[in-house]
Amino acid sequence: MTMLEVKNLDVYYGGFQALTDISLSVERDQIVSILGSNGAGKSTLLETISGLLKPGSGCIHFNGGKIDHLGPHEIVQLGLALVPEGRKIFSSLTVLENLLIGSYIPVARRTKDEQLQNVYELFPRLQERRDQLGSTLSGGEQQMLAIGRALMSQPRLIIFDEISLGLSPIMVKHLYQTVNRIKQKGMVVVLVEQDVKRSLKTADFAYILQEGKIRLKGNPKDFTEDEVKKAYFGL
Amino acid sequence: MLASLEPLINGILLGGLYAVIGIGLSMIFGIMRQVNLAHGELMILSSYFSLIFLQLLGLHPLLTFLFVLPAIFILGYLIQIFLFNRVLEKGMEPYLMISFGLSIILQNAMLLIFTPDARTLKTSLVIKSLNVFDLFHVPVIYLVDFATGFLVFGILQLIMKKTYLGWAIRASSDNLTAAKLMGINSKRVYALAMGIAVITAAISGVLVGMTFTFYPHSGTQYLIIAFGVVIIGGLGSLPGTFLGGLILGISQLVGGRILGPGFQLLSGYIILLIVLTIRPQGILGRK
Numbered sequence: 147m148t149m150l151e152v153k154n155l156d157v158y159y160g161g162f163q164a165l166t167d168i169s170l171s172v173e174r175d176q177i178v179s180i181l182g183s184n185g186a187g188k189s190t191l192l193e194t195i196s197g198l199l200k201p202g203s204g205c206i207h208f209n210g211g212k213i214d215h216l217g218p219h220e221i222v223q224l225g226l227a228l229v230p231e232g233r234k235i236f237s238s239l240t241v242l243e244n245l246l247i248g249s250y251i252p253v254a255r256r257t258k259d260e261q262l263q264n265v266y267e268l269f270p271r272l273q274e275r276r277d278q279l280g281s282t283l284s285g286g287e288q289q290m291l292a293i294g295r296a297l298m299s300q301p302r303l304i305i306f307d308e309i310s311l312g313l314s315p316i317m318v319k320h321l322y323q324t325v326n327r328i329k330q331k332g333m334v335v336v337l338v339e340q341d342v343k344r345s346l347k348t349a350d351f352a353y354i355l356q357e358g359k360i361r362l363k364g365n366p367k368d369f370t371e372d373e374v375k376k377a378y379f380g381l
Numbered sequence: 382m383l384a385s386l387e388p389l390i391n392g393i394l395l396g397g398l399y400a401v402i403g404i405g406l407s408m409i410f411g412i413m414r415q416v417n418l419a420h421g422e423l424m425i426l427s428s429y430f431s432l433i434f435l436q437l438l439g440l441h442p443l444l445t446f447l448f449v450l451p452a453i454f455i456l457g458y459l460i461q462i463f464l465f466n467r468v469l470e471k472g473m474e475p476y477l478m479i480s481f482g483l484s485i486i487l488q489n490a491m492l493l494i495f496t497p498d499a500r501t502l503k504t505s506l507v508i509k510s511l512n513v514f515d516l517f518h519v520p521v522i523y524l525v526d527f528a529t530g531f532l533v534f535g536i537l538q539l540i541m542k543k544t545y546l547g548w549a550i551r552a553s554s555d556n557l558t559a560a561k562l563m564g565i566n567s568k569r570v571y572a573l574a575m576g577i578a579v580i581t582a583a584i585s586g587v588l589v590g591m592t593f594t595f596y597p598h599s600g601t602q603y604l605i606i607a608f609g610v611v612i613i614g615g616l617g618s619l620p621g622t623f624l625g626g627l628i629l630g631i632s633q634l635v636g637g638r639i640l641g642p643g644f645q646l647l648s649g650y651i652i653l654l655i656v657l658t659i660r661p662q663g664i665l666g667r668k
Contacts, residue, residue, distance in 0.1 A: 234562075235559070
């Protein structure tokens with residue numbers, strides 16, 4: 147069953163066309179990767195899917211329903227959560243308050259205590275630091291917090307935007323193990339990355355973006371190194 | 382010697398009122414990064430609303446809270462939804478202009494409806510004063526002002542720290558984009574925050590009406606006090622604003638006692654300038 151479907155998306159960002167004719171789909175029980183270098187249009191695509199940007203043309207369907215006209219606060223209620231690039235945690239809130247605000251939507255409030263335990267189980271460090279201000283956490287801890295916060299909203303599909311950025315290899319490995327555990331819990335995962343090798347290893351299906359267009363798509367195990375390089379760098 | 386504690390004690394108590402005057406302005410700046418120039422007028426409008434209920438129903442001014450607070454909350458909520466939400470995320474200038482226009486409209490409306498006569502919310506509390514050990518006098522109304530101020534801040538702190546609305550308001554202030562991704566409807570949260578800010582303005586308006594006389598144009602002097610409180614105490618900090626109120630109150634009354642009553646306002650502003658020079662973000666302000 148198709149969870150997320152993007153069809154012929156054109157997105158403009160301040161007078162310039164950031165995305166051209168993007169079509170992709172994410173099935174249930176999949177980890178899908180969207181790759182591209184800086185400026186390829188990954189963030190624009192995610193901002194459009196999550197409702198922060200409106201497309202010029204094309205449409206987006208989630209769980210069978212059209213979402214491209216909805217605001218971000220409505221889309222998360224439908225079960226689509228984004229772990230944003232740069233983490234964007236709330237620096238003046240404590241770790242616990244950050245997690246609790248993750249359960250802001252009505253459906254998540256009812257199960258917040260249970261969800262909190264799940265998040266603490268995945269990230270024991272967050273439980274240790276639960277009364278600390280968000281701004282005092284290290285980069286890796288902030289990434290854990292951003293992921294935990296997104297999980298609190300009880301999402302069906304969760305998009306990770308560049309979670310490996312600025313983190314040590316050990317931390318990245320730990321995070322990707324967590325991503326796999328999240329998938330095992332039944333959530334659909336979309337990974338957006340610059341780190342090509344690791345995300346191709348993890349994904350069932352991958353799209354490579356370059357200059358706002360999809361250059362390559364398919365099962366990453368079938369990609370040749372040449373194909374990937376061409377698509378990624380546009381050579 | 383103990384008698385000289387009088388301006389200090391009274392300054393602290395009056396400072397509680399100043400703190401409530403300032404918190405509305407502080408909240409709107411802290412959350413929306415905007416300055417509401419109509420803040421003083423919303424206070425005085427509340428004083429007049431209270432006056433109406435006092436004269437119509439013969440209620441004690443403190444009881445008029447029951448009517449004035451909901452009325453002002455609705456007014457503030459509507460102002461945010463229909464006026465200010467239109468210029469959200471468009472910078473500071475449009476908001477300043479709208480709030481300035483609003484303050485002029487409100488001032489002149491009050492002038493037209495209520496005439497320029499001096500008014501006060503008469504209550505025996507204003508006349509009574511506490512005789513403390515025969516050493517100095519504390520006007521009872523000042524005690525009411527401080528107690529109310531303390532209560533207001535206590536309730537606000539509870540809301541901000543323990544409720545979903547409080548977390549939503551603080552989150553929106555930290556990172557609006559991320560807040561939207563949490564399911565927070567920014568327009569509604571701003572309207573609720575404005576409603577809360579306006580309720581504090583209403584509370585301070587009624588207390589001001591009881592403590593001092595007021596005119597349609599009184600809003601301006603209280604806007605200035607609000608600025609003073611917020612600048613001294615620090616933007617975006619609840620305890621800071623309370624502290625700012627106390628410091629301004631103490632500066633005014635102690636300065637007025639030392640230099641003479643005509644120097645009351647000036648003493649407050651001197652302290653304001655000193656704080657602005659040494660620590661521009663305010664005593665407990667975030668940088």
